[in-house]
Amino acid sequence: MQVNSDRPPKPEQTIDGYVLTDSGDKVASHFVGVLFGVVFAGAGVFVFTVEDSLFNRVFATPFILVGVALIVIPLVGLWRIRRLSPGQLVSPEWPLRRGTTARLTYRRSTRRGAGTEIDSVAAYAKVLEVARYRQGTDTHTVTEEVARFPIQTHILATPGALVAELRLDIPPDGPPSFRARNNRIEWWMFVEPSAAGSPVDGSSFKVQVN
Numbered sequence: 001m002q003v004n005s006d007r008p009p010k011p012e013q014t015i016d017g018y019v020l021t022d023s024g025d026k027v028a029s030h031f032v033g034v035l036f037g038v039v040f041a042g043a044g045v046f047v048f049t050v051e052d053s054l055f056n057r058v059f060a061t062p063f064i065l066v067g068v069a070l071i072v073i074p075l076v077g078l079w080r081i082r083r084l085s086p087g088q089l090v091s092p093e094w095p096l097r098r099g100t101t102a103r104l105t106y107r108r109s110t111r112r113g114a115g116t117e118i119d120s121v122a123a124y125a126k127v128l129e130v131a132r133y134r135q136g137t138d139t140h141t142v143t144e145e146v147a148r149f150p151i152q153t154h155i156l157a158t159p160g161a162l163v164a165e166l167r168l169d170i171p172p173d174g175p176p177s178f179r180a181r182n183n184r185i186e187w188w189m190f191v192e193p194s195a196a197g198s199p200v201d202g203s204s205f206k207v208q209v210n
Contacts, residue, residue, distance in 0.1 A: 011094055016105075018094040022087040022203040085109045087191060087203030089166075095208035096187075099172030106153075106164045106191050106203070118193045118200060121164045123151035125207075127175055130184040146175060151189065162193065170209060177209045 011018035090105040106121065127147040133140055152167040168189070178185040187209045192202040 011091070013094075014090075017090045017092045020089045020091075020205045020207070022089075022205060087205075089189065089191075089203070089205045089207075091207075095177070095210045096168075096170060097210055098170050098174050098176060100170055102166075102168040102170060104166040104168070104189075106162075106166055108162045108193075108203075118155075118162045118195055120194045120197075121153045121155055121162075121191060122194070123153050123164075123166055123189065123191045125149045125151055125168055126188045126190070128184075128186045128188060130186060132182045146185070149174075151191075153191075164191070166191070174209070177207075 011020045013019075085108055087106060087108050090107065091102065096102045106123070125148065126145055127149075129144045129146050131142050131144075133142075149168065149170075154165045154167075156163040156165065166189075175185050177187055187207045189205045189207055190202060191205075193200045
């Protein structure tokens with residue numbers, strides 16, 4: 001899952017705690033997949049019909065099959081995404097602190113009151129080091145994973161919504177969040193719901209760890 005590094009987020013303070021909302025747009029990536037599928041299938045159909053020969057049929061058939069798969073799979077993923085609202089991460093405190101156990105809540109509601117298909121949730125945290133440097137007239141950004149930590153999850157079944165409890169043990173010697181002009185240390189949390197063993201739509205959250 002990709003992340004977009006930017007300024008530290010400002011969670012919304014509510015009666016439930018501090019709320020972060022995943023603002024990543026997953027829809028565009030699915031449309032890109034459909035576009036590639038149309039190109040593959042179109043190329044196959046063109047070769048298949050330009051000349052009626054056994055060679056053309058054998059050559060074009062894999063393109064058509066791959067194109068159809070590239071169209072159908074993203075459309076199924078898009079249908080699943082549209083059934084769920086953007087993921088939210090709720091923390092009772094902000095920022096998170098090293099040497100403590102962060103107990104958070106992940107929640108998503110279903111659109112139009114439809115029942116959710118989610119039956120499992122996996123989660124983990126990453127520490128990323130982002131460095132920016134200049135080479136001649138060009139500016140380059142390099143992102144490196146410094147550490148990764150498991151997050152324990154427990155689903156709470158509620159009608160019309162997905163709610164999961166998350167537990168992250170933050171080591172006392174872990175690097176704190178840090179931001180300078182050309183260097184950053186960022187903590188990210190990734191939550192990956194699944195339905196019948198297939199990923200549905202993951203959420204990513206940048207958290208502040210002091």
